[in-house]
Amino acid sequence: MDPLLPVLLLLLSLAAFSAASDEIDGCGGFVEASSGLAKSKRASESKFDYSDITVELCTVDGLVKESTQCAPNGYYFIPVYDKGSFIVRVKGPKGWSWKPETVPVVIDQNGCNGNADMNFQFTGFTVSGKIVGAVGGKSCSKDGGPSGVKVELLSDLDELVASALTSSTGGYAFVNIIPGLYRLRASHPDYEIEMTGSSEVDLRFGNAVVDDVFFVSGYNIHGSVVAQGNPILGVHLYLYSNDVKEVPCSQGLTDAPREGALCHAVSGVDGKFSFRSMPCGSYDLLPYYRGENTVFDVSPSSLHVSLEHSHMTIPQKFQVTGFSVGGHVVDGYGAGIEGAKVIVDGQLRAVTDNLGYYRLDQVTSKKYDIVAEKDHYKFNRLENFMVKSA
Structure with a gap:
């Protein structure tokens, strides 16, 4: 036998082993537009270039192991150096839709999914x-x-x-x-x-x-007014703001409790009121309720609301807690007495002003014992005196 033949066979074996060891598995395929998207492309628009599209090989947990850019015609190939289960994922500009977005792959001795192409379509x-x-x-x-x-x-x-x-x-x-x-x-x-x-x-x-x-154009503010759980008709609500300068409402502001009111609403028979088409902003609501001769007390006396970009129903209800009445303490000549204490049912409720007038707030319709006190003066008592609203 030729003495060079064993050496030649050894070299051929080494070369075959080296080629096998240098062979790299990979995942490949094409990215292309769907048929519907391709048909919608206008003749005046240039041919699409796929080179901005990225295809990634990821672990099943989403960790990127390898990535590649597509060729202008949409072809891609990702070299793979490990065996196991992976995911191939396509990534393009934000807002583009893909079918599918990901493809599960198994890389083994037969290649990447048996060396089958994994194609992606972008659809819209x-x-x-x-x-x-x-x-x-x-x-x-x-x-x-x-x-x-x-x-x-x-x-x-x-x-x-x-x-x-x-x-x-x-x-x-x-x-x-x-x-x-x-x-x-x-x-x-x-x-x-x-x-x-x-x-x-x-x-x-x-x-x-x-x-x-x-x-x-605006949002509605809804609320309600009650007294002892019952709806109250005819309570006036005034809208103010240090934030909002103008609203589409300007009627019925002449009797507002203070200047600067933007809008006005009145509670209905169900006790509910509404301010309609208000712009987003911060507001203050002031209630005002009076009968023919009586101003009623409403709690809270003002309420801050922040109107966002939606209709709003105020969770807290306004409560009519009573009404206010006034009186006059005079001497035997009818002159007002300043500084007299007004005691109601044993509790100090008011002190007369320089003309002898006083005011009692949050009074309800019932009988009271009322007496005035001041040093060196003696006054008549009002016992079981019935106070009514009017």
Whole structure:
């Protein structure tokens, strides 16, 4: 036998071993547009370049082990150095939709999923926007907006394509939308929504952010007034603010308890009152209740409320706790006596002013024992004196 033959066979074996040891397994396939997305592409638009798309090899827990950029035609290949179970994940620009988003893979002696291609399709883009609400003062969040508004995306044939509800910031988004001409529609059972611009959307090959074309003109403040649990009719409520300068309400302010009232409401037979279409902001509510000759006491005497981008029902009820009455302490000549103490049922309730007048607050309709006291004076007592509102 030729003495060089064993040496040659050894070299060939080493070369084969080296080639086998250098062979690298990998996961590969294509990223491409779906047929619906491809059909929507306009002839004037340039051929799509997939090189901005990333494909990642991740552990089952989501830890990225390897990643690669796609070739311009969408082909990708990820080298794999370990055996086991993994996930291949596609990542593109934010707002793009994928089918599928991930593919589970097993890498063993047969390669990555048996060396089968793992292909991904991107199927659509995102159309997003915001519903704007009325802002009255600096206390309103700049990022806020009315939530729960239904926004619909309609085709040029008025067919419903997608719908969404606005978030706590007023934002909405439609995902997986193919390019085309669309129209927006917004609705809410309790809000008055105005349209301040065109609702048409011309979606090209990419995401779209819609202009703020929908506007909620204001929000309602609801509350109630009771006395011993029963609703009270005819209590006047006045709205003030150091934050909001103008509201769409200016009637019935002439009898306000103090100047600067923005709006006025009156409780109905059910004890409820409402301020409608108020802009977001901070307000103070002052109740005022009087009969023909009597001013009633209402608690609390004022209430601070912060109106966000939604209707508001005040959880605390106004309570009519009684009424106020006045009196006059005089001497035998009818002249007022200053500094006389007025004792009601054994409790000091008032002191007369320089003209002898006094005021008793939070009085209810019942009988009282009332007496006036001052050094060197003696006064008649009012025993079982019935006090009534009028």
